[in-house]
Amino acid sequence: xxxxxxxxxxxxxxxxxxxxxxxxxxxxxxxxxxxxxxxxxxxxxxxxxxxxxxxxxxxxxxxxxxxxxxxxxxxxxxxxxxxxxxxxxxxxxxxxxxxxxxxxxxxxxxxxxxxxxxxx
Amino acid sequence: xxxxxxxxxxxxxxxxxxxxxxxxxxxxxxxxxxxxxxxxxxxxxxxxxxxxxxxxxxxxxxxxxxxxxxxxxxxxxxxxxxxxxxxxxxxxxxxxxxxxxxxxxxxxxxxxxxxxxxxxxxxxxxxxxxxxxxxxxxxx
Numbered sequence: 001x002x003x004x005x006x007x008x009x010x011x012x013x014x015x016x017x018x019x020x021x022x023x024x025x026x027x028x029x030x031x032x033x034x035x036x037x038x039x040x041x042x043x044x045x046x047x048x049x050x051x052x053x054x055x056x057x058x059x060x061x062x063x064x065x066x067x068x069x070x071x072x073x074x075x076x077x078x079x080x081x082x083x084x085x086x087x088x089x090x091x092x093x094x095x096x097x098x099x100x101x102x103x104x105x106x107x108x109x110x111x112x113x114x115x116x117x118x119x120x
Numbered sequence: 121x122x123x124x125x126x127x128x129x130x131x132x133x134x135x136x137x138x139x140x141x142x143x144x145x146x147x148x149x150x151x152x153x154x155x156x157x158x159x160x161x162x163x164x165x166x167x168x169x170x171x172x173x174x175x176x177x178x179x180x181x182x183x184x185x186x187x188x189x190x191x192x193x194x195x196x197x198x199x200x201x202x203x204x205x206x207x208x209x210x211x212x213x214x215x216x217x218x219x220x221x222x223x224x225x226x227x228x229x230x231x232x233x234x235x236x237x238x239x240x241x242x243x244x245x246x247x248x249x250x251x252x253x254x255x256x257x258x259x260x
Contacts, residue, residue: 029168030136031176062161064168065233069226076224093161100236101229102218 009037012044018052018117019044028063038070042077051083054116058089068103075107084108088116124152126193131186134179134204139171142189149193158260162237163198169230170202170250178204178248198254208246 013020021041028034044050053074071087078085087109090098098104110116126149132138143164150160171187179185191200215222217229235241238252 029140062164064165064172065229066172068229072224072226093158096158097165097233100233102223106223 009033010040015117018054018120019048019050020054020056020113020117022056022058023060026059026061028060028067031066034067034070037067038074041070041074045074045077045081045083051078051081052120053078053083053085054113054120055085055087056089056113056116057087057091057094058113060094061091063094063097065097065101068097068101071107072103084120086110086116086119088113124149124193124195126153126191128192129190131188133183134175134181134185134187135183136172136175139168139175139187142171143167146191146193150198153193153195155198155256156260159254159256159258163254166234166238166241166252166254167200167202169234170200170252173230174202174204174206174248174250177209178206180206196256198256199252201249201251203249206248208248209243210247211243 009024011022011024013022021044023037025033028037041053044053075085085107087107089112090109095104095109098107098109108119110119128145128149130142132142146167147160147164150163155163171189174187175181179187185205188203189200191198211231214231215228217223217225217232222228234250234252239255239258240253242251243249244251
């Protein structure tokens with residue numbers, strides 16, 4: 001519904017030239033939600049010209065393969081734009097999904113936000 | 121210990137929010153039977169992926185079509201059968217999403233994830249029925 005579509009799904013903090021993104025939801029599952037999060041993230045790149053994105057997953061407890069697809073598209077978009085995407089704060093259980101699908105080889109994943117900030 | 125054996129049978133229209141409600145009950149049943157955090161995560165993930173496949177790819181989000189779910193939770197094992205009203209598919213034809221040529225594809229990981237987190241997975245008939253088991257004794 002429209003109220004659901006408008007609610008905030010990410011928060012963005014600028015630390016120097018790095019946009020640090022936190023997820024509001026603990027579960028990243030349904031298509032509409034993932035689409036909205038994706039739109040917000042792509043807007044950072046395409047409209048706001050951000051070239052260093054640090055996605056902090058420390059608030060996220062569960063996500064499905066649909067969210068992985070969106071991260072892959074964001075990674076590809078960042079590469080096209082000459083930017084860099086880094087993921088951090090991923091819970092061990094979710095990290096096993098990245099490893100299982102070998103996306104840990106394609107996406108840059110670091111332990112925590114502090115490490116991420118010094119990894120660009 | 122009290123017997124916490126849980127047996128559920130239900131049908132619901134092709135709506136992803138219905139799938140979320142099933143998972144909340146399922147997680148509660150697993151936890152009350154003493155399943156550890158990583159097993160609960162694995163089962164929940166497999167069920168999420170299988171229900172999403174049934175609703176999106178099987179029933180094509182058609183609200184006139186239903187998904188049928190039967191599951192059992194005991195202290196030793198979890199069994200679930202999920203069927204949709206779609207045309208089915210051949211699981212052997214799903215490309216390996218971890219292959220170099222597929223790794224950057226944004227879709228096609230659900231079946232692979234299910235196979236890797238559950239103890240056994242079988243697609244029955246034309247492929248519109250999936251039967252999955254997770255043994256509690258599997259390494260966490």
